[in-house]
Amino acid sequence: IFVAETKSWREAQDYCRGLFYDLISIHSAVENEAVYNVSASQNVWIGLFKDSWKWSDGSNTSFRYWKPRQPTNSPGQNCVAAVFIDKGQWNDLNCVGKQPFVCSGENLILIKENRTWIEAMGYCREHHIDLVHITTKHIQGKVAETAKNATSPHVWIGLRYTCEFNFWFWTKSTSACYQNWAPGQGPEGTYACDVTGAIQATGRQQWVGLPETEKLNFICYANTGK
Known part of the structure; x- marks a missing residue:
């Protein structure tokens, strides 16, 4: 479910958990393409965050689709956005930045x-x-x-x-x-x-x-x- 309203990563997580299930987890290239298809934005928050890079919903998957030279692991850049201007590849960003986001839970x-x-x-x-x-x-x-x-x-x-x-x-x-x-x-x-x-x-x-x-x-x- 694409949500056009911009929120920080934590706000987006709370929103998804309150109304649906959680921020989206992406387990494969096919699922990454599906997120791209529902998104009308260049950047969207997804459920990956830096705790040894875990998914918000607890999913266990090794699939990653980082941009070249990502993640940077810079201080404070602990949350992940899919950047669809760059083929949907992922970028670690500061969690307080405002982005649209994609929730899971209606399938x-x-x-x-x-x-x-x-x-x-x-x-x-x-x-x-x-x-x-x-x-x-x-x-x-x-x-x-x-x-x-x-x-x-x-x-x-x-x-x-x-x-x-x-x-x-x-x-x-x-x-x-x-x-x-x-x-x-x-x-x-x-x-x-x-x-x-x-x-x-x-x-x-x-x-x-x-x-x-x-x-x-x-x-x-x-x-x-x-």
């Missing part, structure tokens, strides 16, 4: 295999990005539409319950406040440990808490270009 894939919640999360992280996080009404609508094609009555999402502290949380930290619990579920419910979140595949398509050992279809965020 959803329904996996019609019945797996436990832990297995589903592992599959999404190995083959795509992660289990889907529903942080806005807009994303809820897209997830609900995708879930209609499931072969199980519920579909796993990236929501988990901690019995120690008695609250629900997304597996990736987010400040989103959006909720869509079924009656008696979520903060109104009483749960044992090892409970995780799912969306109803039909009906009102609200969220419920289920034992993580149940085997259900699940929805992953997909990488750009896949």
Whole structure:
């Protein structure tokens, strides 16, 4: 998702995490081309930052597309922009500079295999990005539409319950406040440990808490270009 509004790298990261999933991670030349195709700008922030050069969403990929003599590793140049005037090659820049940016999070894939919640999360992280996080009404609508094609009555999402502290949380930290619990579920419910979140595949398509050992279809965020 291309965002034309200019922000610092950290502001862009917060924006993407609040409304979508995260700043985009680029795993291949094909994905770099896909980012170019959605971008109307010469420079856009991507999710790479200098902590041994890691991706914001935790992706594990060795793909790099640096400009010649980049990164410079100059003091303060700890964030990365794709520079499409230079064939989309990457440049390390000061993180406080203002750039447009690209978020990930609208490409959803329904996996019609019945797996436990832990297995589903592992599959999404190995083959795509992660289990889907529903942080806005807009994303809820897209997830609900995708879930209609499931072969199980519920579909796993990236929501988990901690019995120690008695609250629900997304597996990736987010400040989103959006909720869509079924009656008696979520903060109104009483749960044992090892409970995780799912969306109803039909009906009102609200969220419920289920034992993580149940085997259900699940929805992953997909990488750009896949």
